[in-house]
Amino acid sequence: MAAVWIPPQLRYLTRGAERATVPGDTLRAVIDALDAAYPGLRDRLCEADEIRGHISIVVDGDVTQRGLTQPVRPDSEVQIIPAIAGG
Amino acid sequence: MVLETEKKQKKYKVIGTRPIRPDGLDKVTGRARFGADIDLPGMLHGAILRSPHAHAHIVRIDTSKAAALPGVKAVVTNADFPHVPAEELSLGEGAVNLVHLRQNVLAEDKVLYHGHAVAAVAATSAHIATEALRLIDVTYELLEPVLDVRDAMKQGSPILHADLRTRDMGKDGDIPSNIASHLHFELGDADHAFGEADVVIEREFTTRMVHQGYIEPHNATVSWDEDDHLTIWMSTQGAFNVRDQMARLLRLPVHNVRVVPMEIGGGFGGKISVYLPPVGAILSHKTGRPVKLVMNRTEVLEATGPTSGSYIKLKMGATKDGRLIAARGELAYEAGAFPGSPVGAGCMTMLGPYDIANATIDGYDVVVNKPRVAAYRAPGAPISAFACESVVDELAEQLGIDPLQFRLQNASKEGTRQLRGTTFPPIGNVAMIKAALASDHYNAPLEGPNRGRGVANGFWFNAGMQSSLNASVNGDGTVSLIEGNTDIGGTRASIAMQLAETLGIPMEAVRPTVVDTDSVGYNAVTGGSRITFASGWAAYECGMDIRRLMCARAAAIWDLGEDDVEYVDGVIRARKDAAKKFTFAELAGRINSTGAPIIGNASVSPQTVGGAFALHIADVEVDPETGKVQVLRYTAFQDPGTAIHPAYVEGQMQGGASQGIGWALNEEYYYNADGTLANASFLDYRMPTTLDLPMIDAVMVETPNPGHPYGVRGVGEVPIVPPLATIANAVYRATGVRFRDLPISPRRVLKETQGLE
Structure with a gap:
């Protein structure tokens, strides 16, 4: 199952969990x-x-540039971060 | 200077050489055409009226007198734009709210900064257009401006946008605020780690708003045809981004908008968002004639996007054996009049050079009554690196460890987990620091009074994104390369070299041309240090496409199967018959007599950018009487992955260092208390010239990026990350004073060292 790192601002929804392992391809x-x-x-x-x-x-x-269709492997790591800009 | 050159030159024939740039002759003879050179039949000239106030309601705009002036063909305001929804529009990297973009192009009900565009005129001459501006009567109701990021965050501060709420990872606050967003990052347990630290240092830092200072002002010539097709000739880093912005702002189909990118005199991130094209479009629509707009320098400084002023509080802790173990930071960046500062990147890059297991960083994007900020070369990173590298330097000093050695023993490397949660792929940080430690500069004595040496490190992500190109093989053995990326830093050459390397032909046989948005597939911006990486990757794929087609053609000529033919070093040959072979040029000469033309195509969207590091060393001398800081010697080290064209990499390193030195020593937006900008010219906004700087030595320490066919990493942005702290650390060693407020101008040096005001 993929490991998802939960950003601090969303941990109130995960009862404080920093990391969640969930299924999904x-x-x-x-x-x-x-x-x-x-x-x-x-x-x-x-x-x-x-x-x-x-x-x-x-x-x-x-x-990811494929949005929600991005393939995820069983051993994938997933992070959620703010979008950034480059010059 | 390239380290490890010998190994690379054995591997490549074109990559790593220094050919003359394809656009060089046009540039040095003045033949190259820039946006201001455009002249069309029936063309009108536009001019823009700008706000003299930093913050005010617009009560009324009376354009009747201006419209009546002979020669004036149209006067427009924000009311002439179609309604747009408050939706986000991607600018390639980052995004902008469409309503904010429209309100920045021409103010709606409020002006939010000195220089904010209010109305525009199109006339038969530029002089008449300027004269007409004086006849536009605007009634303002003045409001109190807020100019400093900390003031803007306070309860009771003047509010810029009544509808702005603080966004916190997808959730909006309940009350109006100037804090547009709050970011929060955590790694490990900083609170616990600080308890284990032997040395803890906490400091506050401030920097001022600074401009990219590109030499060519913004310009645009727009023609709105009778069939609602727009053509725009302009200076831009992203023709396709302009196309998207214009289509969305004007509610036109994308295919009705064609953007022709002219040669560009610098951008550094400042020429991605649109300012003039929407105004030119509605003026052209009203008049039925093309309209040309060119900013002057004052307009560029007052009303185009600089980068943020900032406030940072940073605390870091280390053990007595010199191990960095904890960091806590609070970063507040000015966004200017509309949300969108680079504080996120500032947060995420700040600790990039270090393997530090416990950190908590908060970032705040804050609107103030100054121009809306734009990207500026590694947006956000130089500011946060200034704070981090100053504290790291102080920690090393307190621990009695050499500052470079301290950086080396804490250096991030492959597998180091970053603040944003990801781990580094193979990176060249350690090799680069070792090269700096062993360098002549670092080991040379620095003698004499009032002199000091400083070092600092810096990290930038780099970007991939979308690139498309195609190339056709000509009968004389040359290849016409069609690309869609504005060439700012020599990318015609760096892309052509990667195609030439792939095809095994000389770089001079590849003829690159940058074309408009109707003539090539989608290309994201020239920014994020991405073109040599991503478009170079497309050139590789395009070259492989051509190789396959050339092999197929030779197989057809020889009546062989395609698998019986191979492509080796620019020669197409039968695998089992040494007598059957063509050079690239020989087969090219037979293409049109043996079948269809051969055209290679490629479109890519690679992400394996690798990341980039830079480490700088500066020697300075401070004049105790005048406070002037003279840079005596400067060396920039960087890991470019594989340097495709080493001279252009050196140029990027020197350019980034120069801009950063200006930021450190002299540059700042200077505002009066009423919010008017006091130094909107290059006489008063002091950028460094060749007279101010020594030769900047550039040392490339190549660690090829395994995520690219030729090992490329982006090089353009990271060299501006270390100079601010490099200079500040050097000035400290020259004066004994830690400067934590930029710029370190003579005035501030005299104040801090001698108490003089």
Whole structure:
């Protein structure tokens, strides 16, 4: 199962858990599984079936550009970070 | 200077050489065409009226007198834009709220900074347009401005946007606030770790708003045709981003907008968001004629995006054997008039050079009555590195450890977990610090009074994102390369070199051309240090596509199966018959007589950027009478992965260092108490010139990025990260005073060292 690192601001939804392991072979499935375990998480991460604009999700070290369709492996690491800008 | 060059030159024929840039002749002869060179039949000239106030309600705008002036063809205000929803628009990296973008281009009901655009005129000459601005009558109701990030965060501070709430990872606050967002990062347990630290240092830092200082002002010429097709000729880092912004702002289909990127005189992140094109578009729509707008320097400084002023409080702890174990930071960045400061990147890069297991960092994005900030070369990172590298330097001193040695023993490396949760892939941080430790500069004596040597490290993520290009093989053995990325730092050359390397042909046989948005696939911005990495990767894929097509053609000519033909060092040959072979040029000469033309295509979106580190050493001398800081010697070390064109990498390193030295010593937006900008010219906004700087030695310590076909890492941004702290640490050793408020101008030096005001 994929390991998801929960950002500090969302840990009130995970009862303080910093890390969650959930099933799912796509980011959508992983977030759905997270939301089932910790209701409200999906709403904080997604809007209208897309990742919110100011949030980036990192899968195995790379910021996903495929949105919720990003494939996730059973041993994947997933991080949730603010979107950043470059010059 | 490139370390480990010998190994690379055995591996590559083109990569690592220093050919003349393809656009060099046009640039040095003046033939290159920039946005201000555009002149179209029937073209009108635009001018923009700007707010003299930092914060005010717009009560009324009377344009009737201006419209009546002979030669004036149109006058527009924000009311001439279509309604747009409050949705986010991606700018490639980062995003902007469409309503805020529209309100920044022309103010709606409030002006939010001195220089904020209020109305615009199109006339038959630039002089008439400027004269017409004087006839526009604007009635303002003045409001109290808030100029400092800490003031703006206080309860009771003047509020810029009544509808702005503090966003906290997807959740919005309940009350109006100037704090647009709050970020929070945690790694390990900082509270516990501080309890185990033998030395703890906590300091506060402030920096001022500074501008990128690109030499070419913003410009745009816009033609809105009768069939609602827009064409825009302009200076931009991202033609496709401009296309998207214009389509969304003007509610047009994307295919109705064509952006022609002209040559560019610098951007550094400041030429991604639009300022002039939407204004030119509605003026052109009203008049039915093309409209050209060119900013002057005052407009650039007052009204285009600089980077944030900031306040940082940083506490770090180490054990007596010199191990960094804890950090706690609070970073507040000015966003200017609308949300969007680079505080997130500042938070996430600050501790990048170090393996530090416990950290808690809070970031605040804060609106103030100053121009909306834009990206500026490694956005946010130089500011936070200034704080971090100053505290690290002080910790090393208190522990009695050499500052470079202290950085080495705490250096991040492959597998180090970063604050944002991810771990580093193979990186060159350790090798780079070792090279600096062993360098002539670091080991040379520095003698004489009032002199000091400083060092600092810096990290920047780099970016990948989307790149597309294509290349056609010509009958004479050359290849026409079509790309969509504005060439700012020599990327025509660096992309062409990677295509040439892949094809095994000379770089001079590749002819690169940058084209408009209708003529090539989508390309994200020239920014994020991504072009040589991502577009270079596309060039590699394109080259492999051509190789496959060339092999297929040779197989057809020889009546062989495609698998019986191979491509080796620019030669297409039969695997089992040494007599059957073509050089690239020989087969190119037969393409059009043996079948269809050969065109390679590639589109990529790679993410394995690798990350970049830079370490700088500076020697300075401080004049005790004038307070002037003279940089005596400066060396920049950097891991560029594989340096494709070493001269251009050196140029980026020297350019980044120069900008950072200016930021450290002289540059600042100086505001009067009423919020008016007092130094909106290059006479008063003091950037360094060649007379102010020594030769900056550039040392490339190559650790190829395994995430790229040729080992490339982005190089353009990270060299501006260390200079602020490098200079501050050097000045400390020259004067005995730690400067934690930038810039370290003569005035501040005299104040701190002699108590003079």
